[in-house]
Amino acid sequence: MNSGPALVSILRQGDTLVASIHTALDDSEMIRFQNDLIEQIGQHRARGVIIDVAALDVLDSFGSRTLRTISEMARLRGAVTVIVGIQPDVAYAMVRLGMGMGTVATALDLEEGLAYLSTLRATRSLGRGGTARG
């Protein structure tokens, strides 16, 4: 997966990928994370992606933009993305700086994220909607 120390772990849980970011990533690490994750969505035929940012106490504009990009790319590859674990301070700083998450789904923590995805799955909307599966 990643070369070097594990800054991010990407685990498969059924048809969901759980990516936990363990530490603040710089821009190139963020890009590598993006490429790895999008790659693995195809490999594992994932329908849902959860990105856990609970360990981050800061999220810069590049980081939040990359998360939005990942979400959009994942959608094109047939998976719904949920960002989970945004800390209160991070959330407030993000809205103050005008870097929202756009239309990306967010949830309180991993558990909530999984619950959200299973709700989607129950209503059969997961992975639908003209997405191109790779």
Next chain:
Amino acid sequence: MKEDVMEDSSRSEGTQTGEHLLPQLVAHLREHREKLRDEWVSRIRDAHLLEAMTPQEMSAETTSVYDNYVEVLETGSVEALQHYARDLSERIIPRGVETHEVVGIVLLLRDVLARSLFEKYQRDFALLNHILDAYEPAANRIANTVAVSFVDERERVIRQQQDAIRELSTPVLPVRERLLILPIIGVLDSERARQLTEQLLSGIRTHRAKVVVIDITGAPDVDETVANHLVQTVDASRLMGASVIITGLSPTIAQTLVTIGVDLSKMNTIGDLQGGLEEAERLLGYRVTRTEVPEDS
């Protein structure tokens, strides 16, 4: 200045100076204390000042004000009076006594005493001039001191109340599992909006809330800044996975918001708190039903 005046009128009555006249003046005021105080009280009553006070209080307060007044004339030191005026203000401000009343009664006392001086010294105009030279600056200083003390005290009370309002924690109340209510009471400025958002966000994490109802019935006015704070709060809550319902937008506030063009399209708003709670329960999948027979209490 005093020297000039004395030279002017030195031809009349010997060498009496202001310092010599003051004891005479004070003695006069002490001697006619009761009469002058009653005269003062009746003029206060005629002017409809201090109507918040009972006659007993009025009598007690006017006596001490009178004594303090004469003492300041005698000693020239306003410190004791300052202290007394602050103390008096502390007592009467909560009763709704206004600045004009306090200034008014002190000016009335000044006039009453001045008239009694006119009366006493009317035969000797030069001496009267001397007396007034001694009396007027002291009297004006007293009026000044009392007014300033009163205003200071009032400002202190206002500051205290502002601090109290600011420190009033905005409660984040869990009403059901995963449902929080945040009632906003009072003026929302930037500082308070920041505190409020932080409290709400940590409340969302602590209570694992999915829905938050923000009730702004108690917010007197919503301007653009406040509205933008609300939008930020809603966005930040959403980032933490909670959806926000805003309730209690009055017709006036709704009109203001539309007129100033704040984009509230992303906000879920419902008329009143009751409706907001019902919507929140619906979002959370609660169904509240009423038992047919109310249980005995």
